[in-house]
Structure formats: C-alpha cells, structure tokens
Amino acid sequence: MNVESVWREYQASLKGFLHKNVASPDDVDDLLQDILLKSYQNLHRIHDSKKVKAWLFQIANNTIIDFYRRRGRNQKVEKEELWYSQSDKSVLQQLSLCVVPFISALPKQEAELLTAIEINGVSQKEYAAQHGIKYSTLKSRVQKSRQLLFNLYSNCCDLSLDEHGNLIEFQEKTNKCQQC
Numbered sequence: 001m002n003v004e005s006v007w008r009e010y011q012a013s014l015k016g017f018l019h020k021n022v023a024s025p026d027d028v029d030d031l032l033q034d035i036l037l038k039s040y041q042n043l044h045r046i047h048d049s050k051k052v053k054a055w056l057f058q059i060a061n062n063t064i065i066d067f068y069r070r071r072g073r074n075q076k077v078e079k080e081e082l083w084y085s086q087s088d089k090s091v092l093q094q095l096s097l098c099v100v101p102f103i104s105a106l107p108k109q110e111a112e113l114l115t116a117i118e119i120n121g122v123s124q125k126e127y128a129a130q131h132g133i134k135y136s137t138l139k140s141r142v143q144k145s146r147q148l149l150f151n152l153y154s155n156c157c158d159l160s161l162d163e164h165g166n167l168i169e170f171q172e173k174t175n176k177c178q179q180c
Contacts (some may be wrong), residue, residue: 003040021064102152110145
C-alpha cells in the first residue's frame with residue numbers, strides 16, 4: 001500500500017467531500033494538498049487496508065475543522081458589523097425573570113414539582129422515586145404543570161413560537177401582569 005495508489009483511488013472522493021464543506025475552489029485545492037501531505041507522512045501507521053478510506057476522510061474532516069478555526073481566529077470583527085450588542089437580552093433571558101414568581105403562583109403541588117425539576121435540576125426519575133410516584137404518572141404531572149405555567153405566561157404576554165415550539169419573541173399585553 002503506497003501513497004500514489006491510495007491517492008489515485010480516493011482523490012476524487014476527497015475533493016467532492018471538500019467541495020461539499022468548503023465554498024472556495026482555491027481553498028479546496030489547498031486543503032486537498034494538506035490532506036495529501038498528512039497522508040504521505042502517516043500512511044505507514046495504517047496496517048489494515050480496509051481502514052484507509054475511513055482514515056483519509058477523518059483526516060479530511062479534521063483538516064476542514066482546522067481550516068475554519070484558523071479562519072475564525074484571524075477574522076477581526078468590528079463592533080458596527082455585529083447584528084446584536086452584548087447588552088441585548090435574549091427573549092428567554094427576559095422572560096426568565098418571571099419563572100420563579102409564576103411557579104410560586106401555581107397550586108402548591110405543581111409549584112413544588114416544577115421548582116424541584118426545573119429550578120433545582122432534580123431528574124424526573126429521582127423525583128418520582130423520592131415521592132413514591134410512578135414515573136409515568138410523574139411525567140404526566142410535569143406536563144400538566146408546565147402547561148399551567150405556560151398559561152400564566154400567555155395571560156401576560158403574546159408569545160410567538162416556531163414550528164418546534166421554541167419561543168421566538170414575546171409582546172407584553174396591555175393589562176400588565178401583576179405576577180412578574
């Protein structure tokens with residue numbers, strides 16, 4: 001197994017892989033040369049010819065990652081180019097201020113449940129075991145409690161969600177919520 005035969009067999013595939021991951025054809029050629037050099041220097045370490053293809057594509061993948069890391073470090077971004085500023089709070093950060101007051105406004109059982117799981121980070125399985133509740137029953141209670149919490153948010157704000165249910169933005173309703 002020599003570099004020339006390995007390179008003849010896999011060069012076209014590697015170049016296609018690089019084209020899928022790197023926009024500039026000049027950069028693709030440079031990266032292909034880097035991969036050739038690395039494979040020339042290290043091919044003697046591969047003893048199983050069945051592993052050569054996977055090994056070459058791993059080198060290619062790592063070379064692409066290194067390429068983008070170098071490019072990212074060398075790129076200076078001016079403050080005017082940023083589309084956000086550090087002082088801008090995300091939608092989730094803004095609404096997170098209401099989590100504890102809203103949870104406190106829930107009935108006691110739901111408030112304790114969500115405080116333990118959502119605030120204190122207790123896993124649902126742990127909570128179920130600690131309180132002698134079936135795990136499937138607890139999951140239902142958590143969902144019900146989350147829905148009640150969501151309703152409190154909905155009473156105070158108009159929420160915009162994406163197709164996956166993630167919060168995109170919110171608008172406070174005019175009646176100004178008293179709980180947050």
